[in-house]
Amino acid sequence: MNVMIDLPPWAVSENANLPDSIDSVEDRMRAVIRFAGLNVQKQTGGPFAAGVFEKESGKPIVVGVNRVTPLGISSAHAEIVTLMLAQSKVGSFDLGAEGLPEHQLVISAQPCAMCYGSIPWSGVTSVVIAASSKQVESIAGFDEGAIHPRWKEELERRGIEVTEGILAVEACEILQEFVDSGQAVYNAKTVLKNNRS
């Protein structure tokens, strides 16, 4: 009675090949979006990726990807998977625990309602976002759920800074690539096959 949450083999190799540190948030996002693109090309999950970095040093802890369809687990979004792996690697369920450096979550798209709710529990103090939910919904047709209408303020009120729109164009290109590939959008009860029309 257990479930294994893992990354595809290519992503394990790519993590091993990441540099020791990535200075700018743009370059951190570029690394994350590259994983999202590879996830689409290798057909190992949805068109989303997330990375946890030490905020100051830029050391990558882990970059992960969406694993919903390969694992058959609806909560295996990139943010949930990546935060799990990062917490496991760091050895704490609280990435903001005393004695740890601050951690930053870099995500290729605005979090859905679930992933938004997961962020304060995780202990990260910074979130950097590429594509907006509006872009995710209009390009790829995912139902992002009813997130709190003041989600950004609610995160900031909990000491979590939010930066939006970093390399959004590049992230949207991956969403479009996913749509063009005809891979399934995994909304519950309505697994819509993408059709170019």
Next chain:
Amino acid sequence: MNVMIDLPPWAVSENANLPDSIDSVEDRMRAVIRFAGLNVQKQTGGPFAAGVFEKESGKPIVVGVNRVTPLGISSAHAEIVTLMLAQSKVGSFDLGAEGLPEHQLVISAQPCAMCYGSIPWSGVTSVVIAASSKQVESIAGFDEGAIHPRWKEELERRGIEVTEGILAVEACEILQEFVDSGQAVYNAKTVLKNNRS
């Protein structure tokens, strides 16, 4: 690079001992609250449990518990753990997929912002709740996060019926037992040691 989400051995045995079906939602909730109480007594996680049942037949798919502190994973709330295990057992990331019976999520406390967001992705069509978030926050001191102000309506709008207040008193007794035991409340950055005062 992987994380194993599992149940403690006692909960695996208890699952094996569940009856083939449990008719009323009160009795389903009683089974779930029993797991929450055992989780506190065995010190294998937070004071919360969740169960997935076939809605009509009452067949239990799995009853799971909060695993945040034992696994070191902030998202290992009872709902997330239990939905993962249920989806793995049923063989679909969508518990509302065509050809499956309807599934019901029975939870010992109102979902936090994250778990609320996870429900529409899961495919369950019914949620039954014992303790309210107000009770969870006032008795045990967990910060339940900023859930959508019209969370119940937002679930119902997605075809998910919500029933509140089933055996809330019994669920609150478990929360109080947890507080009295002095076990850690796992809010990020502020792991407050409970003190009876």
